[in-house]
Amino acid sequence: MNTLIQVDTDKKIFYLCNKEISYIFRVLPKTQKLEHIYFGRHVASHGTVKNVTQADKAWGEDLIAGNQYSSLSRLMQEYPEYGTGDYRLPAFEINYPDGDEISNFEYANYKIIDGVPDIKGMPHVRYSKSDCQTLIVTLKDQYSGLKMKLNYTIDSINASLIRNVEVVNDGEQIYTVKSLKSMALDVPNDDYDLITLNGIWAREKQVNRESINPGIKEISSRRGASGHVHDPFVALVSSETTQNSGEVYGISTIYSGNHKETVELDAYDVVRVTAGINDDHFSWDLNPGENFVTPQTILVFSDRGFNKMSQTFHNLVRNHLIAPRWRKRKNPVLINNWEATYFDFNEKKILDLAKKASQVGCNLFVLDDGWFAERNSEKGSLGDWRVNYKKLPHGLDGLSSRIHKLGMDFGLWFEPESVSEDTPIFKQHPDWIIGIKNKSHSQGRNQYLLDFSNPAVVDNIYKQMDKILSTTKIDYIKWDMNRNITEPYSQYLSLNQQGEFYHRYILGVYSLYERLVKKYPEILFESCASGGGRFDLGMLYYAPQTWGSDDTDAYERWEIQKGESYVYPLSTIGTHVSASPNHQTGRQTPLKTRGNIALFGTFGYELDLLNLSELEIEIIKQQINLQRKYAELIATGDFYRLKTSLSSTDAWMVVSRDGQQALVCYFKGLSHPNMGYDHVKLYGLNDEIRYSINDSYYLYGDELKNIGLPLEYSLNGDRIQDFDSKIFEIKAN
Numbered sequence: 001m002n003t004l005i006q007v008d009t010d011k012k013i014f015y016l017c018n019k020e021i022s023y024i025f026r027v028l029p030k031t032q033k034l035e036h037i038y039f040g041r042h043v044a045s046h047g048t049v050k051n052v053t054q055a056d057k058a059w060g061e062d063l064i065a066g067n068q069y070s071s072l073s074r075l076m077q078e079y080p081e082y083g084t085g086d087y088r089l090p091a092f093e094i095n096y097p098d099g100d101e102i103s104n105f106e107y108a109n110y111k112i113i114d115g116v117p118d119i120k121g122m123p124h125v126r127y128s129k130s131d132c133q134t135l136i137v138t139l140k141d142q143y144s145g146l147k148m149k150l151n152y153t154i155d156s157i158n159a160s161l162i163r164n165v166e167v168v169n170d171g172e173q174i175y176t177v178k179s180l181k182s183m184a185l186d187v188p189n190d191d192y193d194l195i196t197l198n199g200i201w202a203r204e205k206q207v208n209r210e211s212i213n214p215g216i217k218e219i220s221s222r223r224g225a226s227g228h229v230h231d232p233f234v235a236l237v238s239s240e241t242t243q244n245s246g247e248v249y250g251i252s253t254i255y256s257g258n259h260k261e262t263v264e265l266d267a268y269d270v271v272r273v274t275a276g277i278n279d280d281h282f283s284w285d286l287n288p289g290e291n292f293v294t295p296q297t298i299l300v301f302s303d304r305g306f307n308k309m310s311q312t313f314h315n316l317v318r319n320h321l322i323a324p325r326w327r328k329r330k331n332p333v334l335i336n337n338w339e340a341t342y343f344d345f346n347e348k349k350i351l352d353l354a355k356k357a358s359q360v361g362c363n364l365f366v367l368d369d370g371w372f373a374e375r376n377s378e379k380g381s382l383g384d385w386r387v388n389y390k391k392l393p394h395g396l397d398g399l400s401s402r403i404h405k406l407g408m409d410f411g412l413w414f415e416p417e418s419v420s421e422d423t424p425i426f427k428q429h430p431d432w433i434i435g436i437k438n439k440s441h442s443q444g445r446n447q448y449l450l451d452f453s454n455p456a457v458v459d460n461i462y463k464q465m466d467k468i469l470s471t472t473k474i475d476y477i478k479w480d481m482n483r484n485i486t487e488p489y490s491q492y493l494s495l496n497q498q499g500e501f502y503h504r505y506i507l508g509v510y511s512l513y514e515r516l517v518k519k520y521p522e523i524l525f526e527s528c529a530s531g532g533g534r535f536d537l538g539m540l541y542y543a544p545q546t547w548g549s550d551d552t553d554a555y556e557r558w559e560i561q562k563g564e565s566y567v568y569p570l571s572t573i574g575t576h577v578s579a580s581p582n583h584q585t586g587r588q589t590p591l592k593t594r595g596n597i598a599l600f601g602t603f604g605y606e607l608d609l610l611n612l613s614e615l616e617i618e619i620i621k622q623q624i625n626l627q628r629k630y631a632e633l634i635a636t637g638d639f640y641r642l643k644t645s646l647s648s649t650d651a652w653m654v655v656s657r658d659g660q661q662a663l664v665c666y667f668k669g670l671s672h673p674n675m676g677y678d679h680v681k682l683y684g685l686n687d688e689i690r691y692s693i694n695d696s697y698y699l700y701g702d703e704l705k706n707i708g709l710p711l712e713y714s715l716n717g718d719r720i721q722d723f724d725s726k727i728f729e730i731k732a733n
């Protein structure tokens with residue numbers, strides 16, 4: 001591996017560079033604080049970079065008396081602290097035994113290691129030692145025995161950097177960490193816009209673009225999960241950035257709990273971004289000898305718009321986050337019984353559906369909510385994970401072996417963190433429920449949450465799940481979570497530890513995943529939280545796919561999946577074809593379109609196949625054939641959000657990395673009469689190659705890229721209708 005990290009030891013300048021990006025910072029000679037210099041398109045480590053730094057005389061509060069070069073308020077900083085003359089949001093705050101929060105961390109030393117430092121108990125990027133290098137810069141507090149390690153990991157291919165921080169208490173007193181972000185980034189403003197992904201149940205990951213104005217903007221979750229409302233992602237983009245051009249800084253944290261991202265524009269036109277664990281309702285006592293490690297944040301730079309940013313995230317997730325065994329897999333085509341039966345099923349109904357599903361070509365049957373205890377509605381039984389023999393007289397094992405005999409794998413739904421009032425666990429262990437005695441406990445979907453900060457609780461659920469998994473052949477688990485934390489309080493944690501509750505809760509969730517994945521590595525997990533309520537990079541470390549949304553309407557799904565694709569690769573987005581009229585919106589959409597949009601995800605079905613016409617069954621068989629043909633391309637290709645010439649239509653594509661093959665989906669949305677010519681320019685193809693389009697005509701790569709693919713507003717001469725769509729199969733010929 002070429003050296004990715006260079007250090008000018010005289011001038012104390014650090015360069016992290018690969019052929020795509022450079023990230024540069026230095027130690028300020030007078031104060032020994034870290035000054036951020038640059039992050040962006042590759043620039044070489046010339047040794048002259050010091051001349052472009054900002055360390056001129058500054059008007060402000062000087063850290064060193066009488067020294068006007070020691071004011072921090074006008075400097076771009078690497079990991080800013082609280083209590084100096086820099087009044088912007090700090091990256092961390094520590095409470096000292098005197099009650100103050102004034103720190104003075106100065107540069108101490110650095111080291112460079114191959115690979116990435118170990119993170120235990122939390123999701124993290126998976127790199128081998130030969131894949132990347134990490135710069136570890138240690139700062140030492142002048143007022144305590146605390147040390148701070150800033151980690152920066154860079155690989156040789158991706159336009160990205162992984163950052164996180166570890167604070168170590170080498171002193172003799174207890175210090176309380178009030179805030180410890182995974183990173184801070186100061187960049188000179190370039191008329192930047194802020195991009196965020198927002199929503200609510202059934203409307204996840206809607207892309208928002210707004211200009212950055214003076215002051216502070218916060219994106220966060222206080223729900224105990226990353227949440228439907230704000231994804232732990234922000235991007236700064238130049239005002240002219242489009243899908244395929246312009247600069248983007250994309251920032252996303254590998255974390256599933258309370259997160260906070262702040263974007264602050266100061267009076268000197270510098271934008272400061274911080275990201276990491278939400279510091280509201282957070283505090284963590286560091287006893288002597290203890291450390292605290294933050295989640296990792298991924299920073300991506302793109303000079304070719306949003307698509308390049310997304311492709312970098314996708315490559316990182318596919319190659320360095322999800323477990324190796326799931327990287328090159330062909331997703332199974334699943335059928336999930338939820339929208340076909342809801343709670344109203346028995347063994348016969350399930351087997352009839354499974355038989356039909358295997359005939360059309362599905363190869364994984366997923367039994368959703370309602371198979372356990374007395375669970376016949378949304379009320380009750382969560383936390384009592386024993387099979388309901390009234391519904392399934394041959395038990396789970398009997399059902400599983402019957403489904404396997406049909407040639408299909410068998411998957412099962414769990415909601416491990418939740419509990420209902422009518423269960424033994426609730427009655428016997430009232431102290432295992434989140435909340436405090438004699439105060440309100442809000443219900444969500446008629447249920448409560450278990451205190452996963454308590455290892456005994458996690459152990460109980462592990463044992464219940466293990467009992468099933470060790471006696472029944474289960475190939476897939478859908479791990480759901482249908483309410484958020486309210487009235488946060490743990491009866492297990494001490495008084496002083498209540499500020500640790502939210503983080504310890506998510507560590508408990510991770511620990512259960514860890515135990516299950518370790519014992520049952522062959523089980524494919526799909527995470528879910530009422531759809532995309534915990535769709536984040538942290539979950540993908542354990543569960544390589546996430547149910548994209550409870551909104552299965554094709555028209556709505558186009559926008560939801562588009563938002564999800566900003567950070568998450570298609571191979572991680574759970575997509576199902578469901579019934580029409582749609583159960584969430586009442587909208588009717590063509591089966592063809594429902595299939596075409598679901599194709600750009602993990603792909604499966606969630607409708608009653610026994611209630612369809614022969615023609616519909618034939619269409620489904622064709623859809624599954626198409627999915628099998630392109631599963632690998634979808635899982636490994638580059639994804640582009642495209643721009644059609646008509647503003648009312650839309651398109652996206654996946655192209656193989658060698659440019660030999662591509663799949664374009666054209667979506668018309670609402671139809672309009674008397675429309676003009678529509679076409680779309682493609683990407684990732686080779687100029688000189690001749691491509692066949694749907695085996696019916698040819699165009700060269702340079703034509704498809706520059707003139708564009710003709711889209712025929714009236715598809716195939718069909719009757720024009722709302723929500724029509726068309727797939728273009730493009731291959732080198």
Ligand code: DGJ
Nearest residue numbers: 338368369528530531550
């Ligand atoms: C919410 C999920 O998102 C649905 O797919 C389904 O599994 C239900 N929960 C079951 O309760």
